[in-house]
Amino acid sequence: MSWLEFTVGSGKMYTVKDLKKFLGTLAKSEEFTFGKNFSLKPGETKFDPKSAALLQFIQTIERDEKQLLSGPGTTLTPITSASLFPLTEES
16 A cells, blocks of 8 residues: 655644645635644745645645546546656655
């Protein structure tokens, strides 16, 4: 079985446990709380260029999933596949 895990933070990293909820909260420009000591706040949160590109990529997959898939899982289209591989290269 394979999976991806996403983390956010500056210094201490926090695991995104519910990716759909996280993406939905970002889409609505609402605050997303990870614990007592860390929240992402609209207008205050900044992502580095690679992280912003990865976030845009997973938002694209979520949109594709809503439009194209009726069951669980995610299918990479040729466009999303071509976008993913440069994001996974080591810097």
